[in-house]
Each structure stands twice: as structure tokens, then as C-alpha cells.
Amino acid sequence: MSLKIYNTITRRKEKFVPINPPKVGMYVCGVTVYDLCHIGYARSAIVFDIIYRYMKFRGYDITYVRNFTDVDDKIINRAGESGLQWNEVAERYIEEFNADMAALGVLTPDVEPKATDHIAEMLEMIEALVDKGMAYELDGSVYFSVKSFAGYGKLSGKNIDDLLSGARVDVDESKHDPLDFALWKASKPGEPAWESPWGMGRPGWHIECSAMGRKYLGDTFDIHGGGKDLVFPHHENEIAQSEGSSGKAPVNVWIHNGFVNINSEKMSKSLNNFSTIKDILKTYHPEAVRFFLLTSHYRSPIDFNTQAITSAGKNLYRFYDLFSEEKKLVPEAPPGPETDTSPTEKFTELMNDDFNTATALAFLMEELRRINHLRNEMSRMKKKSDRYKNARTQFALGVRTMKKLGGVLGLFQRDPSDFIDSFKVAKLNEVGVTLDWIQKLIDTRAAARAEKNFAESDRIRDELEGKGILLRDTPEGTTWSISLD
RNA sequence: GGCGCCGUAGCCAAGUGGUAAGGCAGAGGUCUGCAAAACCUUUAUUCAGCGGUUCGAAUCCGCUCGGCGCCUCCA
Structure with a gap:
């Protein structure tokens, strides 16, 4: 009985064979900390939380790395809007993120590296790529030359020519090739900036995962995960950078989780139809959310309704x-x-x-x-x-x-009592009644029942039921639960 | 335009070649003063449609219809 995992890069379920058993290295793309997390990220977090837990259950000695992207255009923009410093924005949303994960019962990964703590490692990788002729500098920025990496497209199943004919590739005349992507961006005044051989600048998005994955898990590690939307370009670019610089495939098994849809439509920032984890948890118990997310397979889309x-x-x-x-x-x-x-x-x-x-x-x-x-x-x-x-x-x-x-x-x-009580408390608040009020009615009803005054006892039961409070008569007396509809 | 996914009961959903898991909702029953909860029984001759391959297809192939995703920041 062996574990089989669907590997995005081979498009097949494969027997899982760790590189160095019982050790397993797993890197999962975390969040860019510029806003509250939506329910879609909750799915990703929970999916990989379960993979992490399951690996441990199976006796693997797993090292789980999940990063924070704490420097990025969106963070800088948010800082501009809010009047905070970019790093204050990042810190704030890291805290919010941690609170969300704790609420959802997601275990803390073994390593939670931040991009800004790994600038040196990124620069090292970028320099190696420049030395190999796979990257080039342009006005203080450095770009990866997609054509220099023969395997480009192998993860997402795309080929360079098709991509070029696509309408939505950004056209930046200065790049050697429209598909080339930034490894390092020259900083504008006021933006976060680090020293580099090409002047002050900040990292591109993809390089951090390549650098941190290598640092904590090695040139080639077992599992890399993330949402389906990261297959292209993010993970494709990671492979290009990592394999380009080391000559070795960085990852054995690529795992991607499906989306959470709302009314069968993808939830996204641009459609503005997303629900944050905090919103959802106002209405639903976090464990119910987890249970719900597990009722369909992690690669299938799931409709939140x-x-x-x-x-x-x-x-x-x-x-x-x-x-x-x-x-x-x-x-x-x-x-x-x-x-x-x-x-x-x-x-x-x-x-x-x-x-x-x-x-x-x-x-x-x-x-x-x-x-x-x-x-x-x-x-x-x-x-x-x-x-x-x-x-x-x-x-x-x-x-x-x-x-x-x-x-x-x-x-x-x-604790079962805590769990049940939390539902009860929520219900009491919702319908605006007190525990004493319920108990009093239950006592009155018990007296009526003792006198076989069932008309009265049924009236009381109906009254409570109208508030979503359901009675159960047991040999040990009457208890109550709540309606979950 | 390129690449890819999906369509299973009223609803959600598993199942990738061997004769349709599970849940919600519904129906009948046990228990109960009556209920509730729990349990028992029951609910798809059939997997969008049409062809094909096969001893055998929800599963493989082709076409048609319908829905969606990636190719731009996104989990």
C-alpha cells in the first residue's frame, strides 16, 4: 500500500518515492501580504496542511516550508494608499494571516521564510544566471531569458511560440523577448531597495521561491505545491530559474490545488467577488469550513455555497x-x-x-x-x-x-462540549434569548409533562423550535440542541 | 488564437476498463405520550448527447451540445 500523488508535471498519479527517506521536503507558495486572505487561500492552506499531517502520520520526517512574499508591487501600492510604510503593511497582514490560519486549525510550517530575509540568496542565484548567459541586465533590472532555457513550458504544457501568439503577453519593448521575466527590478525613489551589482533594486516575484526552496530544502526536493493558478507563470518560471542555475530539476512532485468558486465562478481580486476568511468565519464554524473543503477532491473546483x-x-x-x-x-x-x-x-x-x-x-x-x-x-x-x-x-x-x-x-x-456549546452560544446570540430563559421553559415543560399536560408541553416545545432550539427528551432528562439549517 | 479541465439522483459529491461510495433533502419503520437525536429500510438499469474500440465503458477514442480555468497580480 503506497502513497500515490498526482504530479502536475507528468500529468499522472505516481508512486511517491522520497529522495532521502524518511525525510521529505515540501515547499508551498504562501501569500503576498498586502490584504486579508480570501477563502481560496484557506483551501490551499488546508490542503497542504493535510498533506503535511498525512506525511507525519505515515511516518515521514517532513520539513514544510511556506513563504511570505513581503516585498512586491501590491504591497508598495497598498502602502501608498494607506500611508503606512511598505514593511508595516507586510507586518500587519502577516499577523492577520497567522490569525486566520490559527482559526482554521492549520499547523504552522517548520520554516516560514520571508522574501526580504533572503535577498542575498536571490542575488547569488541571479548572478549565476547572468554568468551563464541566461539572464541579462537592462537599465538596472535583470531579466531571465526564456529562450535560454530549453525546458521552458514543461510544467504548464505550453510552448514558447504559442505563448508569443497569445494576446495577453505584456509588451515591453525593451526586453529581448516579451516572455522574459524580471529577476530583479530597479527601484524607483521611495521604493524598498537593496544593493545589487546592478544598483539599488528589489527582487522579482518568482526568484524568492527558487532561492528559499533551495536554501531550506536543497537543489532538488520532493514536493512543491500551490494553487492551480500558480502553474503558469510562477512555477514555470521557478523551474527555469532553479534548473537554469543548478542544472538540476528543482522539484520531483508538483502538487496544485483547485479553486474555490462562488456561484460557479472563480473568485478573484479583479472580479471583486471574493470572501475573506474572516467574513466566512463570522457565519460558519472554522471546523465546518474545513470539513466542507474536504468533501471534494483537492484538485477539483469546489463551489462555495x-x-x-x-x-x-x-x-x-x-x-x-x-x-x-x-x-x-x-x-x-x-x-x-x-x-x-x-x-x-x-x-x-x-x-x-x-x-x-x-x-x-x-x-x-x-x-x-x-x-x-x-x-x-x-x-x-x-x-x-x-x-x-x-x-x-x-x-x-x-x-x-x-x-x-x-x-x-x-x-x-x-472538546466535544466546547464544540457544541460554541454552536449554542452563537444561536442564542442570533435569536436573542438567554440560557436561563430556555432552562425555565424546559422546567415548566417538565412540570407539564409530569402532569401529562401534553398540549402545554408541546406548545413550549414549538415555541423553542421557532427560535431554532430543538429539545430532546432522554431518560436523563431534557436536553437541547440547535437547528443547523 | 494557444493550452487545459469539467458535465454522475432534487442538490453536493466519489469513482479513469469489470457492472454506480458517502452526504444533504425526501419516503417508510424502530424508539417516543407525541417529537427530536440515533439506528434500520428506501431513493440513478444509469453517469450531457450521438457514434466507435472492447467479452465488458461513467471510465478509452471521435464528434456535438453546455459550463469553466490558465495564457495579466491571483491559492
């Missing part, structure tokens, strides 16, 4: 509803193995198929049903019987395994 995410939230709630039973049914952890091998193997098999979280999640839902079935049966058994004790052991093992496997997807790690 209310119904889909509501459904994800309901399913997630069902898991926590079961977990909240654990304490009651199994007050002390019974002896036995930490996890059940059969579900673990099944889960691994599903995830080994190019990180198919959709099928892995479907499997966990089948497990959920299996354990709930067991719970139902237990409610009919005599508590002192061996059968009950045996079932309880199975229940505990099942729940533990589910939590462990869910953890590989970044799910199920919260």
Missing part, C-alpha cells in the same frame, strides 16, 4: 454529538489498543490515493454510523452484562480511532 457548507456543518456536528457521549458511556478509558487497525488501514488506503479526503471522510461517516449503531444497541443491554462491557470496549476503541484518523484531517480535536 450555503447548502453545501450547512450540510458539512451538520455532519461535523453529528461526530461531536457522538463524541460527547463518550464521557457518559466510558467514564474511564478501558485498557486496550489505542486505535483499531482495520479502520486505520482502510483510511490509509483511501488517503494513499492522491489524498482523497472525500472518500476518507465518507469512510469516517460510515464508521460514525457503525459506532452509533453500537451505541443504540448498548442502550438496550444490561449494564452489568459482559455483552455490554464488551460493546463498551468496542465503542471506546471506535471513538478513539475515529478521533485519531479525523486528526489526520485536522478534525475532531476539540
Whole structure:
């Protein structure tokens, strides 16, 4: 049973063979810190978070590097608009980014390099390219000569001639070739600037990832990831720079995640139809967002819509509803193995198929049903019987395994009561009622029920239901939950 | 213009040659005073359409229709 990953550059699923097992090096393009992150980036972050978690789960010693682009035209423009310094803009949005990632439960990568901390490494690579005749200087800027690199286009499947005939290539008369891209940009007065052999300037966008990837992971490393939109030109250019300077292919496996669409349309800055992570989290629980994003395969587009995410939230709630039973049914952890091998193997098999979280999640839902079935049966058994004790052991093992496997997807790690309470609190605020008010109605209803005054008790239940508060009469008394619709 | 992706039940979605996972919504049942939750049963002779290859196709090939992406900063 081996891990297979779809490799963009070969357009095939391939068996994953690390260069230097058990070590794995993974570089993922982070964000340019000039604005709040949108939900599309949340998907990318969560996809690679899961790849990171899964590699660890499989026993790999993975080093995960995710950069911050903290110098760039957009940051400079934002600084101009806001009156802040460019580095203040970058710092602010790094903080916002970190808060978003923490909210979404995304693990912190092992290394989070900033472009501005690696100017020397970039200059070194640029100089090597100039020395090899693959780059040239023009008015204090340095450009990569696309025609000098024979493999240009191999990642995105484009050829140079087709690109030239495209209508949207920027036409800069001074470049030797319209496709040539900037490695180093001469700085205008007031812009961030570093010394270089070609005068004061700042790095081009693509060079930072080449330089930092090499610094932290070596000339050739295992995995490079990012959103689909980065395939061209960003990653194509990275290959040109890295391979051009070292003579070695920089990356073995290229992984690209699909977009998040809104109403079936790509969300983008230019269409101004994007939702920030912060916006989304005002309405939806972060773990529900994660669950939702995992219900389709990472390479497929996913449509962000209310119904889909509501459904994800309901399913997630069902898991926590079961977990909240654990304490009651199994007050002390019974002896036995930490996890059940059969579900673990099944889960691994599903995830080994190019990180198919959709099928892995479907499997966990089948497990959920299996354990709930067991719970139902237990409610009919005599508590002192061996059968009950045996079932309880199975229940505990099942729940533990589910939590462990869910953890590989970044799910199920919260305290069940906290999770459920957070939904309740949100609901109370939404409909403007208090806990006391609900409890009072529940007590009144209990009295009515005791007198078999079902008309009154049903009236109270309907009143609460009208507020989205659903009652459950159990042998231990009446509890309540909320409507997730 | 070049390159590429997608079209599976009311909805979301997995499935890339061996006879359609899972979820939401719906229907019936168990439980319940009645409900809720949970569980059980049920819901696509069929995978946009038409041809072809094959013993066998949602899966491969061709054409048609429809939707989308990249080629410009974007995850």
C-alpha cells in the first residue's frame, strides 16, 4: 500500500518515492501580504496542511516550508494608499494571516521564510544566471531569458511560440523577448531597495521561491505545491530559474490545488467577488469550513455555497454529538489498543490515493454510523452484562480511532462540549434569548409533562423550535440542541 | 488564437476498463405520550448527447451540445 500523488508535471498519479527517506521536503507558495486572505487561500492552506499531517502520520520526517512574499508591487501600492510604510503593511497582514490560519486549525510550517530575509540568496542565484548567459541586465533590472532555457513550458504544457501568439503577453519593448521575466527590478525613489551589482533594486516575484526552496530544502526536493493558478507563470518560471542555475530539476512532485468558486465562478481580486476568511468565519464554524473543503477532491473546483457548507456543518456536528457521549458511556478509558487497525488501514488506503479526503471522510461517516449503531444497541443491554462491557470496549476503541484518523484531517480535536456549546452560544446570540430563559421553559415543560399536560408541553416545545432550539427528551432528562439549517 | 479541465439522483459529491461510495433533502419503520437525536429500510438499469474500440465503458477514442480555468497580480 503506497502513497500515490498526482504530479502536475507528468500529468499522472505516481508512486511517491522520497529522495532521502524518511525525510521529505515540501515547499508551498504562501501569500503576498498586502490584504486579508480570501477563502481560496484557506483551501490551499488546508490542503497542504493535510498533506503535511498525512506525511507525519505515515511516518515521514517532513520539513514544510511556506513563504511570505513581503516585498512586491501590491504591497508598495497598498502602502501608498494607506500611508503606512511598505514593511508595516507586510507586518500587519502577516499577523492577520497567522490569525486566520490559527482559526482554521492549520499547523504552522517548520520554516516560514520571508522574501526580504533572503535577498542575498536571490542575488547569488541571479548572478549565476547572468554568468551563464541566461539572464541579462537592462537599465538596472535583470531579466531571465526564456529562450535560454530549453525546458521552458514543461510544467504548464505550453510552448514558447504559442505563448508569443497569445494576446495577453505584456509588451515591453525593451526586453529581448516579451516572455522574459524580471529577476530583479530597479527601484524607483521611495521604493524598498537593496544593493545589487546592478544598483539599488528589489527582487522579482518568482526568484524568492527558487532561492528559499533551495536554501531550506536543497537543489532538488520532493514536493512543491500551490494553487492551480500558480502553474503558469510562477512555477514555470521557478523551474527555469532553479534548473537554469543548478542544472538540476528543482522539484520531483508538483502538487496544485483547485479553486474555490462562488456561484460557479472563480473568485478573484479583479472580479471583486471574493470572501475573506474572516467574513466566512463570522457565519460558519472554522471546523465546518474545513470539513466542507474536504468533501471534494483537492484538485477539483469546489463551489462555495450555503447548502453545501450547512450540510458539512451538520455532519461535523453529528461526530461531536457522538463524541460527547463518550464521557457518559466510558467514564474511564478501558485498557486496550489505542486505535483499531482495520479502520486505520482502510483510511490509509483511501488517503494513499492522491489524498482523497472525500472518500476518507465518507469512510469516517460510515464508521460514525457503525459506532452509533453500537451505541443504540448498548442502550438496550444490561449494564452489568459482559455483552455490554464488551460493546463498551468496542465503542471506546471506535471513538478513539475515529478521533485519531479525523486528526489526520485536522478534525475532531476539540472538546466535544466546547464544540457544541460554541454552536449554542452563537444561536442564542442570533435569536436573542438567554440560557436561563430556555432552562425555565424546559422546567415548566417538565412540570407539564409530569402532569401529562401534553398540549402545554408541546406548545413550549414549538415555541423553542421557532427560535431554532430543538429539545430532546432522554431518560436523563431534557436536553437541547440547535437547528443547523 | 494557444493550452487545459469539467458535465454522475432534487442538490453536493466519489469513482479513469469489470457492472454506480458517502452526504444533504425526501419516503417508510424502530424508539417516543407525541417529537427530536440515533439506528434500520428506501431513493440513478444509469453517469450531457450521438457514434466507435472492447467479452465488458461513467471510465478509452471521435464528434456535438453546455459550463469553466490558465495564457495579466491571483491559492
